[in-house]
Amino acid sequence: MEVTIKEAAEKIKSARHIIIAPHVNPDCDGLGSTLGLYHALTKSGHDVKIFVDDEIPEAYHFLPGWEIFKKPDEKIKDVDLLIVLDAEPERVGRVTTIADAPILNFDHHRSNTRTADFLYLEPQRAATGEIMYELLKTLDIQFDLNMAVCIYTAIATDCGFFKYSNTTAYTMRIAGELLDIGVRPNLISEALDQKKYDDIKILAAVINSLELYNDGTVAVIGADKNIVDNCTSTEGFVDIARIVEGVDVAVLVKYAGDELTRISMRSKNTDVATIAEALGGGGHVRAAGCTLKLPFAVARQKIITAIINEMAEK
Ligand SMILES: [Mn+2]
Structure with missing residues (x-):
């Protein structure tokens, strides 16, 4: 069932043990959104674990916290909520099999299969990172630099660093606010542009x-x-x-x-x-x-x- 951002925020508030996962073949929107939300929810007192059923490309190792990701190799007990980001639950690999918990899904892909228990889908958003920004505002969480770097990277990469047609004034306003927090866009671009x-x-x-x-x-x-x-x-x-x-x-x-x-x-x-x-x-x-x-x-x-x-x- 589809939920509003407020209803989604309430689900998160009432959950203590939370798992967050992006899709397999992870990109910076999936990883950055997961890490941004991880940093935010950990800071606000939740017990959060993050899983990705794949390798994380070396180029993305500048994202603060990337090393916290685990592979879904064993069952996790007492999970209240499983949050799936940037794709439908079918695309997170084995993560859905390690926990018995309702699935809350945030996505901006029109092709989402709508199988999650609770879904916040907004195809107008340039990135799941934009939805994470909206979510953290709704949760009244103060951004710190780690959250800002992760969410900026999620947004910037999905809109081709503000070049693609999905770039909106909202996209740029969020980016501006994240820069005010201390994000240095040149460092993120340099990390992603460099090649072997x-x-x-x-x-x-x-x-x-x-x-x-x-x-x-x-x-x-x-x-x-x-x-x-x-x-x-x-x-x-x-x-x-x-x-x-x-x-x-x-x-x-x-x-x-x-x-x-x-x-x-x-x-x-x-x-x-x-x-x-x-x-x-x-x-x-x-x-x-x-x-x-x-x-x-x-x-x-x-x-x-x-x-x-x-x-x-x-
Ligand atoms: Mn995306």
Whole structure:
């Protein structure tokens, strides 16, 4: 059932032992929102544990408290509330199996499956980080620097550092307030922008894979097995396709196994959430993705066809 932010805050107030978890394949919105809420609730006297059923990319180790995350390996007793952030409960891996507690879900993805016991869903928000800001205000919690850094990072990364169309005046007002608390945006950008030497060298192969379709409106980058094996992160690859002049839809096709391929899409006009949802994935109108149980080359062709068909309908 859907709840208001006030009702969500009441659920949290009346819970003592709380678990918080972001989705698997975690990004900075999921991790930053989880850590921001962790710092806030710990400070206000709750007993909070945070879990992520995945590895945390090294690039995100600047987030204060990242090392507190545990893997969901054993049952946790006496949990009052399980808070799931930035995705539906199906996407937190084994975390939902380690505790018997009602699930309170905060998300901004239109594709949320609405299976949580209590859901606060706001697709107008640029990031779950914005919802966390709203929640902490509702809970009347004073921001400290750790909370501010985590929530700023969550928001900034999901709106492309205030460049994407989901950036609103509200987004920037929150960011401004977090800067007043002491967040230094240059330090966060520098931490996230820096790449390993090998990851820069592999960009030559990534750029070489760039191809255009549909009169230059669809740009496809292919991170095949060779590329994936020789880099530590594919973060930012899709942006290379996104900035090509005349491109509406940018796609990253990424090898994830011989019969498994991950697709990430960004767009300027086309609704890529609809395309992703039709293939079992999800996301936002301008940024969405899916995983196909197909070999790399087959998946690549399938997504190109799906995008061109969707664009033809408009
Ligand atoms: Mn998000």
